[in-house]
Each structure stands twice: as structure tokens, then as C-alpha cells.
Amino acid sequence: MRKLDLIGVLFTVFFTVRAESINRQNPGSVAVIGGGIAGLKAASMLHAAGYNVTLLEASDRIGGRTHTIWFGNESYTELGAEWVHGERNNSIFQLMNPLGVLQPRGQLREFGTDYGLPSGVWLQSNLTSNMREYLNYTWFDPEDWREEVHINVSQGVWARYVLERFNRTYHITDDPEMFEAIYDWAHRTSNAEESATSWFDVSGNDWGDRYIWLYGEPDVRWKPPYSYHTLAQFILSGSISEDGNFTLPDYIKLNQKVESIQYSTNGQTVNVSTQDETYSVDHVIFTGSLGVLKANHATLFTPPLSTRKQLAINNIGFGSVIKIAIEFAEPWWTPTFEGLFPVWNDIDYSNETLHYWRLDLTDAELATEYDGIPLWVRAILTLFNVDSGSAPNVLRAWVAGNPARFLDRQNSSYIQTHVVNAMRQFLSSQFPNITEPINLYKSNWGEDSNFGGTYSYRRVESDAENVWAADLGTPILNLATNKPLVCFAGEATHPHYYSTVHGAYDSAVREVDRIVAWGKMD
Ligand SMILES: Cc1cc2nc3c(=O)[nH]c(=O)nc-3n(C[C@H](O)[C@H](O)[C@H](O)COP(=O)(O)OP(=O)(O)OC[C@H]3O[C@@H](n4cnc5c(N)ncnc54)[C@H](O)[C@@H]3O)c2cc1C
Numbered sequence: 344m345r346k347l348d349l350i351g352v353l354f355t356v357f358f359t360v361r362a363e364s365i366n367r368q369n370p371g372s373v374a375v376i377g378g379g380i381a382g383l384k385a386a387s388m389l390h391a392a393g394y395n396v397t398l399l400e401a402s403d404r405i406g407g408r409t410h411t412i413w414f415g416n417e418s419y420t421e422l423g424a425e426w427v428h429g430e431r432n433n434s435i436f437q438l439m440n441p442l443g444v445l446q447p448r449g450q451l452r453e454f455g456t457d458y459g460l461p462s463g464v465w466l467q468s469n470l471t472s473n474m475r476e477y478l479n480y481t482w483f484d485p486e487d488w489r490e491e492v493h494i495n496v497s498q499g500v501w502a503r504y505v506l507e508r509f510n511r512t513y514h515i516t517d518d519p520e521m522f523e524a525i526y527d528w529a530h531r532t533s534n535a536e537e538s539a540t541s542w543f544d545v546s547g548n549d550w551g552d553r554y555i556w557l558y559g560e561p562d563v564r565w566k567p568p569y570s571y572h573t574l575a576q577f578i579l580s581g582s583i584s585e586d587g588n589f590t591l592p593d594y595i596k597l598n599q600k601v602e603s604i605q606y607s608t609n610g611q612t613v614n615v616s617t618q619d620e621t622y623s624v625d626h627v628i629f630t631g632s633l634g635v636l637k638a639n640h641a642t643l644f645t646p647p648l649s650t651r652k653q654l655a656i657n658n659i660g661f662g663s664v665i666k667i668a669i670e671f672a673e674p675w676w677t678p679t680f681e682g683l684f685p686v687w688n689d690i691d692y693s694n695e696t697l698h699y700w701r702l703d704l705t706d707a708e709l710a711t712e713y714d715g716i717p718l719w720v721r722a723i724l725t726l727f728n729v730d731s732g733s734a735p736n737v738l739r740a741w742v743a744g745n746p747a748r749f750l751d752r753q754n755s756s757y758i759q760t761h762v763v764n765a766m767r768q769f770l771s772s773q774f775p776n777i778t779e780p781i782n783l784y785k786s787n788w789g790e791d792s793n794f795g796g797t798y799s800y801r802r803v804e805s806d807a808e809n810v811w812a813a814d815l816g817t818p819i820l821n822l823a824t825n826k827p828l829v830c831f832a833g834e835a836t837h838p839h840y841y842s843t844v845h846g847a848y849d850s851a852v853r854e855v856d857r858i859v860a861w862g863k864m865d
Pocket residue numbers: 376377378379380381382399400401402405406407408409422423424425426427428599600601602630631632635664666786788793794796797798832833834835841842843844845847
């Protein structure tokens with residue numbers, strides 16, 4: 344080593360040690376990137392612990408993938424997260440339920456209790472209850488079936504096996520066309536659950552011990568007038584109000600898209616740059632979605648992320664769902680109607696041109712009409728009034744996967760025309776006076792560059808490449824001191840609660856604890 348280098352090293356060591364001793368008296372500075380639930384929780388915790396926090400949010404609002412919109416006569420709907428999934432060990436349930444703002448209710452399968460055919464006929468209840476039982480077996484009690492089928496398969500292959508066996512045992516239907524139509528309905532249900540285009544892309548292990556379902560009501564709702572906005576309000580202000588109004592803390596900076604994060608594994612600080620400013624901070628917590636990482640990790644991080652993290656980013660799934668809310672002047676349905684699942688028994692499922700779930704489908708194919716119905720309409724999971732408490736004049740339709748991304752790019756009147764046509768086809772036998780809608784509200788998760796989709800799922804490829812949510816959550820440390828330089832939070836980083844709000848929240852607590860624990864080290 345040359346003498347000059349040695350002086351340089353001693354100089355660096357002196358100032359490093361000094362900087363660290365300053366940090367330990369004074370917790371230090373943190374840039375939290377993203378103002379979704381993970382970012383809000385991380386920033387509020389760090390602020391309370393005395394850190395100098397700056398939260399940089401690219402868009403003009405907080406909440407991220409929780410997004411409550413108000414319209415009309417004080418009606419509101421959720422364009423993002425809807426339910427609180429589970430009660431026991433669910434930090435969102437435990438945080439908010441004591442405030443009386445939640446409304447535990449039936450499970451997802453209780454929604455859309457009716458199933459209808461394109462002819463307008465609604466299915467018999469013994470058939471539909473068998474279908475729900477099948478769904479239970481497949482999703483909630485997979486262990487019984489698991490030993491009999493090789494588990495390293497896609498959900499689609501597994502579901503086919505389970506449905507065939509279930510049909511043999513319970514005779515759901517002996518009609519081969521109806522059997523295929525029910526399999527197709529289950530496929531759409533899974534796609535919406537996973538936000539995937541195809542259940543042949545989703546790991547069969549995902550129905551087993553990876554994602555953990557929490558005990559209690561699996562689909563707890565907010566009690567009107569409360570909503571997911573109430574959660575953001577409570578995290579930031581420690582209080583709630585019926586109108587949801589509160590003042591954002593000064594440490595939150597909206598309209599600040601982070602364009603670069605520069606770090607060195609020998610360094611003490613990280614530089615975070617937006618178009619306007621560069622922040623030099625002790626720690627960063629990055630909470631942008633997996634969709635944002637897929638699109639931007641190569642330009643965002645200097646030096647590039649580790650090979651393993653890149654492998655995880657590329658191979659863990661991140662799909663999309665579109666939520667379409669159609670408002671009418673008043674309901675033309677009865678109060679007891681909860682919704683309807685379309686079951687398309689009028690098509691030849693061996694005809695691959697009709698497979699709306701093919702991964703390589705083009706926009707032109709999705710728009711192609713068969714018997715006057717665009718292919719994407721067959722991807723609609725449900726037509727339901729899940730908002731009956733908060734938006735009584737609204738019916739909603741959900742579509743998942745590539746058809747959802749396609750609809751993100753279409754104008755509202757095109758979507759409205761075809762969704763209302765589907766309502767007329769499936770519902771008018773029960774409700775002959777379907778009126779013209781007055782408004783349509785829709786999400787845009789897939790096309791919005793701040794998200795690039797809705798939530799993460801495990802793909803068959805994730806298993807094949809042996810990459811995990813934990814790989815997404817691995818922090819970048821200073822190699823000499825283990826100081827957490829860049830931490831990663833957000834739903835996709837949670838090993839068992841990915842794709843949920845409680846997963847996002849818990850991941851933030853994990854990363855704040857990591858930073859605080861490092862600060863307390865001697
Ligand atoms: C349609 C839909 C339905 C859902 N349903 C449910 C449900 O019923 N129950 C449930 O528990 N979960 C549900 N989820 C999932 C849940 O909403 C998410 O898991 C959770 O909200 C993710 O929070 P997050 O903080 O990890 O990420 P996000 O909410 O994505 O927050 C990240 C933030 O980072 C910002 N950002 C991105 N890039 C940058 C950048 N370069 N610079 C600065 N800021 C940036 C984004 O604008 C965003 O605000 C649903 C999600 C969607 C979209």
C-alpha cells in the first residue's frame with residue numbers, strides 16, 4: 344500500500360467512526376421512497392423515533408394501492424385494496440378493529456352467491472353450493488389433496504386434478520360443457536385472487552404453505568363511512584374522522600418521483616435524487632411495487648442490484664386487476680341481490696382462440712368479437728354490488744390479468760357499453776328494467792408507471808429459479824459495519840403475507856426495526 348493511500352484510509356476511518364458516533368446519539372436521516380401503506384407506516388414510526396425522515400412520493404396522493412374515491416352523493420368505492428384478510432395476527436385488523444371501523448362479514452365465496460348462464464338462466468343452488476365447496480377444497484384445505492398430486496405444478500394443473508376428482512365424488516355435473524364452464528369460472532376466480540393472467544403461470548405451491556391465510560373472517564370490510572383511507576389517516580395522525588380530512592405531516596413530499604438511488608457498500612450515506620433535489624441520507628427504505636422494480640431497477644439503482652435480487656424481480660409474478668364501478672341513478676336490482684358470476688357454457692373450450700387467459704394474447708385478439716361479444720368480456724369475474732353500504736347505486740365488475748391491462752388502455756364508454764351489455768345478458772331475466780348508467784369509474788393499475796400492476800404472486804418460474812419474497816426484501820448493507828443502507832419493504836417482500844395490506848404494513852415494521860436495531864448496536 345502506498346503511503347498516500349494509508350493516510351487516505353486513516354482519514355476515512357477517522358471520519359467514518361466520527362460520523363457513526365454522531366449517528367448513534369442522533370438517530371440519523373432516512374429517505375422513505377413511496378407513500379403507500381408500507382411507506383406511511385415506516386415514515387411515521389421513524390419520525391416518532393426521532394429520525395430525520397423524508398418520504399418521497401411520486402404521485403399527488405398518499406395511499407398507493409389503497410385508493411378510496413368519493414363521488415356523487417357522498418358515495419365511495421375502493422379502486423385498490425378492498426378487504427382486511429383475516430383477523431388473528433392481522434396487524435391491520437388488530438390496529439383498526441378496536442376503533443369500531445371494521446365490519447367483519449362473510450367470506451369471499453359468499454359474494455356473488457348466484458351463478459348465471461349466457462342464456463339468462465341462473466344455476467340451481469345445489470350445483471353452486473357444490474362449486475363453492477370445490478373452491479374451499481382447492482384454496483382453503485389443500486392438504487387433503489396435496490399428497491396425491493405432484494406439487495411442483497401450476498395452480499391450473501392442480502385445480503384440474505382436484506375438480507375432476509371432486510366431480511367424480513360429488514357429481515357437480517355430468518354435463519361435459521358445464522364441467523368445462525365451471526373449470527373456466529374457477530380459473531377466473533383464481534386469476535382475480537392472484538392478479539394473474541393464467542393459473543398455468545401461478546405456482547401450485549401458492550395454494551399450500553407459502554401464502555398464509557389468517558384465521559377469522561377472510562374478507563373483513565370497512566364499516567361505512569370508513570374506508571382504506573381511514574387506515575392512512577390513522578397511521579399518520581393517530582386519529583380518525585368520518586370525513587377523512589387531516590393535514591399531511593411536513594415530512595411527506597408529494598409529486599417527488601425518485602429517479603436514482605446511489606449507494607456504495609463501503610459508504611456511509613446514500614444519495615437519492617428526484618428531478619428537483621438530491622438527498623444524502625443514512626438509510627433508505629424503498630417501498631415501490633414489484634412492478635416498478637421490474638420496469639426501473641436497472642436505471643434506479645447505481646451500482647446495479649445483486650444478481651439474486653434481479654433474478655427475484657424478474658421471476659416473481661406481478662399481475663393486474665381492473666376494478667370497474669358503474670353508477671346508476673338508482674338500483675334496478677333488489678336489496679337481496681349480491682351479485683352474479685357469469686358461467687359461459689356456450690363456447691367450445693377446445694377452441695384456443697377463445698382462451699382469454701393465454702399469456703401471448705394481443706389487444707386485437709382481446710377486442711375480437713364472437714357472437715357480438717368481445718373476447719375480454721369472458722374474462723369478467725363478477726357483476727356485484729359489494730359497495731351496497733357505501734355506494735348503493737353502483738355495480739362493479741372485476742377483470743384480471745392481460746385483459747385488465749388491455750382495459751386500462753380503453754376508454755370508459757367502450758368498457759361501459761360492453762359491461763352493461765353483459766349485465767343485460769346475464770341479469771335481465773331477473774331484473775327486466777336495467778337502466779342506462781350515469782357514470783363509470785375505473786382503476787388504472789397496470790398502465791400507471793407508479794405501480795405497473797396490482798400485487799405479487801408466486802409463479803411456476805419463481806419455484807424453478809428458487810427465488811423468494813425474502814430475496815426481494817434483502818437489504819443492501821455496508822460490508823464493514825452492516826449498516827443498512829438501502830432497505831426494501833412493501834407487500835412483495837413479505838414471505839407469507841405478500842399481496843396484502845397487512846403484508847405491506849408488517850414489512851415496514853420489519854425494516855424500521857432493522858434500522859433502529861443497527862442504531863442501537865455498540
Ligand atoms: C385492485 C387491488 C385490490 C387489492 N385488494 C386487496 C385486499 O382486498 N386486501 C388486501 O389486504 N390487499 C389488497 N390489495 C393489495 C394491497 O393494496 C397492497 O398489497 C398494498 O397496498 C401495497 O402497499 P405498498 O406500500 O407495499 O405499495 P404501494 O401501495 O404500491 O406503495 C408504493 C408507493 O410508491 C410510489 N412510488 C413508486 N415509484 C416511486 C418512485 N420512483 N419515487 C417515489 N415514489 C414512488 C407509488 O406511487 C406508491 O404510492 C389490492 C391491491 C389492488 C391494486
